[in-house]
Amino acid sequence: xxxxxxxxxxxxxxSLAQMADLRGAIERTQTQIATGQRIARGSDDPAAAAQLRxxxxxxxxxxxxxxxxxxxxxxxxAASDELEAVTALLQRARELAVQAASEPSxxxxxxxxxxxxxxxxxxxxxxxxxxxxxxxxxxxxxASGPAFTRDAGGxxxxxxxPGSAAVTVAPGTAIxxxxxxxxxxxxxxxxxxxxxxxxxxxxxAVLAGGAPDPAEAARGALAxxxxxxxxxxxxxxxxxxxxxxxxxxxxxxxxxxxxLAERRSRLGDTDIAEAIARLQQSLTALEASQAAFxxxxxxxxxxxxx
Amino acid sequence: MPTAIFxxxxxxxxxxxxxxxxxxxxxxNAANADYARRSLxxxxxxxxxxxxxxxxxxxxxxxxxxxxxxxSALVQRQARDASSxxxxxxxxxxALREAETALExxxxxxxxxxxxxxxxxxAADPLEPALRIAALEGARxxxxxxxxxxxxxxxxxSRVQDEASAAVSEVNALAQELAAVNRxxxxxxxxxxxRAALLDARDKxxxxxxxxxxxxxxxxxxxxxxxxxxxxxxxxxxxxxxxQSLAISFAAEGTxxxxxxxxxxxxxxxxIAGRIDALTGIAGLQTxxxxxxxxxxxxxxxxxxxxxxxxxxxxxxxxxxxxxxDLEVTLGSAQGLATAPxxxxxxxxxxxxxxxxxxxxxxxxxxxxxxxxxLLGLSSRVAALDIRRDGLGVVAASAEAELLRETGVxxxxxxANLVRLQQAFEANSRVIQVxxxxxxxxxxxx
Numbered sequence: 001x002x003x004x005x006x007x008x009x010x011x012x013x014x015s016l017a018q019m020a021d022l023r024g025a026i027e028r029t030q031t032q033i034a035t036g037q038r039i040a041r042g043s044d045d046p047a048a049a050a051q052l053r054x055x056x057x058x059x060x061x062x063x064x065x066x067x068x069x070x071x072x073x074x075x076x077x078a079a080s081d082e083l084e085a086v087t088a089l090l091q092r093a094r095e096l097a098v099q100a101a102s103e104p105s106x107x108x109x110x111x112x113x114x115x116x117x118x119x120x121x122x123x124x125x126x127x128x129x130x131x132x133x134x135x136x137x138x139x140x141x142x143a144s145g146p147a148f149t150r151d152a153g154g155x156x157x158x159x160x161x162p163g164s165a166a167v168t169v170a171p172g173t174a175i176x177x178x179x180x181x182x183x184x185x186x187x188x189x190x191x192x193x194x195x196x197x198x199x200x201x202x203x204x205a206v207l208a209g210g211a212p213d214p215a216e217a218a219r220g221a222l223a224x225x226x227x228x229x230x231x232x233x234x235x236x237x238x239x240x241x242x243x244x245x246x247x248x249x250x251x252x253x254x255x256x257x258x259x260l261a262e263r264r265s266r267l268g269d270t271d272i273a274e275a276i277a278r279l280q281q282s283l284t285a286l287e288a289s290q291a292a293f294x295x296x297x298x299x300x301x302x303x304x305x306x
Numbered sequence: 307m308p309t310a311i312f313x314x315x316x317x318x319x320x321x322x323x324x325x326x327x328x329x330x331x332x333x334x335n336a337a338n339a340d341y342a343r344r345s346l347x348x349x350x351x352x353x354x355x356x357x358x359x360x361x362x363x364x365x366x367x368x369x370x371x372x373x374x375x376x377x378s379a380l381v382q383r384q385a386r387d388a389s390s391x392x393x394x395x396x397x398x399x400x401a402l403r404e405a406e407t408a409l410e411x412x413x414x415x416x417x418x419x420x421x422x423x424x425x426x427x428x429a430a431d432p433l434e435p436a437l438r439i440a441a442l443e444g445a446r447x448x449x450x451x452x453x454x455x456x457x458x459x460x461x462x463x464s465r466v467q468d469e470a471s472a473a474v475s476e477v478n479a480l481a482q483e484l485a486a487v488n489r490x491x492x493x494x495x496x497x498x499x500x501r502a503a504l505l506d507a508r509d510k511x512x513x514x515x516x517x518x519x520x521x522x523x524x525x526x527x528x529x530x531x532x533x534x535x536x537x538x539x540x541x542x543x544x545x546x547x548x549x550q551s552l553a554i555s556f557a558a559e560g561t562x563x564x565x566x567x568x569x570x571x572x573x574x575x576x577x578i579a580g581r582i583d584a585l586t587g588i589a590g591l592q593t594x595x596x597x598x599x600x601x602x603x604x605x606x607x608x609x610x611x612x613x614x615x616x617x618x619x620x621x622x623x624x625x626x627x628x629x630x631x632d633l634e635v636t637l638g639s640a641q642g643l644a645t646a647p648x649x650x651x652x653x654x655x656x657x658x659x660x661x662x663x664x665x666x667x668x669x670x671x672x673x674x675x676x677x678x679x680x681l682l683g684l685s686s687r688v689a690a691l692d693i694r695r696d697g698l699g700v701v702a703a704s705a706e707a708e709l710l711r712e713t714g715v716x717x718x719x720x721x722a723n724l725v726r727l728q729q730a731f732e733a734n735s736r737v738i739q740v741x742x743x744x745x746x747x748x749x750x751x752x
Contacts, residue, residue: 007714
């Protein structure tokens with residue numbers, strides 16, 4: 001046979017394949033609109049999928065770091081609150097010491113001051129052992145037990161560690177959780193190590209009785225109380241600086257979170273307007289090709305011949 | 307000679323009816339993809355008698371000739387080669403896409419990130435029991451996802467292997483069929499409908515074979531086809547009436563190899579070659595996945611060994627196993643997570659050891675980065691195959707259309723033929739009518 005024909009089977013196969021292509025495109029677009037995801041599987045866009053995985057990892061880590069920062073902020077805040085109370089307490093103790101030193105008061109008044117100082121000393125010990133919002137001691141450094149212990153003789157000693165743990169709050173940024181108790185409550189006085197507990201407890205004991213000249217003793221304790229206030233004040237400054245740092249980090253985290261979400265959306269979300277326009281275009285093409293198919297396939301010579 | 311008119315008319319009727327039958331056959335097979343349209347050749351019948359130098363011709367009408375089958379060896383070959391290449395890309399694409407679904411669906415990367423995030427959260431308060439349990443459960447989920455990935459990958463592998471085995475059986479059946487067709491073709495008479503049907507069967511078998519493997523067929527003068535498998539080395543599969551048997555075997559790691567009569571060969575193309583390539587790819591993925599799991603085990607366990615747990619005791623291994631399939635958490639309780647460095651006392655909130663573990667996990671050679679690279683490599687390969695498949699699909703479709711144009715049935719042409727043949731039939735019967743009238747006229751002379 002020499003002539004070349006236009007095979008009927010070829011026409012049907014071609015038309016069906018074209019319509020199946022259009023239908024496949026419509027289904028893909030519809031899935032993209034329904035799920036809001038442009039990429040159903042990695043091979044749809046390998047580079048974008050890899051970037052999305054990177055965003056996924058960064059987002060998960062940023063979430064954890066944001067939780068860490070919030071917790072750290074709370075702990076630093078709790079430590080700062082405790083230190084504020086400690087400062088107020090030490091100031092009150094200093095006032096009492098000045099009162100005991102300067103006013104010509106009798107043994108009863110000295111005893112009363114001594115009792116109040118004893119109470120303040122108890123409060124100081126309790127505050128030094130205070131726990132943060134997570135139930136862990138605020139001033140124990142790396143240790144999980146109480147920061148300070150008191151032995152039978154009433155001598156208070158530091159039971160924590162000299163350093164405290166750092167918490168990662170951003171990639172490459174770790175902020176120390178709190179201050180170890182020895183940096184807050186112990187200091188050197190006249191070249192000898194001592195602590196706020198020793199100064200306060202000693203003065204209370206002296207005033208409660210047993211000292212020949214309580215006023216002189218109170219005058220002597222003023223230097224120790226000043227040093228204790230200085231130390232607590234310095235610790236407060238450090239905590240304040242760290243809290244400001246955490247605030248700043250949290251702000252950066254929020255900004256980074258928005259940037260990550262934007263990146264995520266740009267890489268993986270369906271552009272609804274574009275998708276709907278594309279869907280409409282494909283639908284029009286499919287309808288047109290179905291209509292054309294119906295018209296063309298009806299054009300057979302068999303119908304024309306009667 | 308009035309009787310000659312009768313026989314001429316009768317021969318015309320016969321030839322026309324034979325053509326009509328063939329047209330009907332073409333129309334009936336319009337939707338049969340393996341059918342090549344037929345046509346009937348016709349020859350003039352002239353009877354010549356001669357005595358000495360006096361030759362007398364008598365017209366004898368028409369003689370139905372041979373049934374010819376629209377044939378185009380070149381286009382057939384193009385269609386076969388194109389469908390072979392498409393089938394290879396298609397089979398590899400589908401198999402690797404399944405592997406991609408297995409690995410992505412197993413949520414390996416998400417679990418790795420989740421574990422990392424749980425450990426990062428634990429750093430905030432390493433002694434908090436809830437955070438410790440979250441980290442340990444993160445590890446358990448990660449181990450579970452590794453096992454799931456291993457399982458689904460094994461599932462994908464065994465499906466591809468089953469498909470390859472089924473394809474090999476199909477090849478053997480087709481080779482047997484082609485050998486049988488070859489045997490019958492030797493005896494079939496030229497120009498008969500039976501021979502045309504055998505040639506259809508031959509081309510169908512060749513197309514079926516080409517889809518599964520790359521072949522180099524040789525069409526002999528008598529219509530029989532000898533087939534060699536294109537590969538290294540080229541191996542005869544069908545020669546004349548005898549067919550060799552193709553065998554497939556699978557190695558322990560899942561890769562496949564082919565052999566004909568015990569001699570191995572490497573296939574050049576076709577769906578089976580695509581599946582064998584995919585199986586090699588899946589074996590590579592399995593190795594990478596196991597390497598990933600082994601890396602995770604090594605990192606986590608060496609970090610555990612380098613630190614002490616919540617009670618100050620040396621850390622015990624977190625994971626047990628050798629690969630993705632047997633990875634599991636072996637640490638009994640969350641207290642056992644060694645967050646503190648060696649030498650730290652019981653109840654230490656020092657998280658230096660945890661920080662070291664996190665640094666190892668997040669390193670550019672860490673599990674998260676390797677898992678990302680694994681997925682990126684696989685999805686890039688699948689995407690490339692998809693593009694290749696699309697391109698080959700266009701080539702194959704146009705080759706197929708070309709083939710159908712050369713050999714397929716055009717209903718409009720057949721309808722026109724029907725009208726033409728109907729008229730011819732009526733004209734021939736009119737000739738007989740005229741002959742009868744002539745006879746009647748002669749017989750009616752008084």
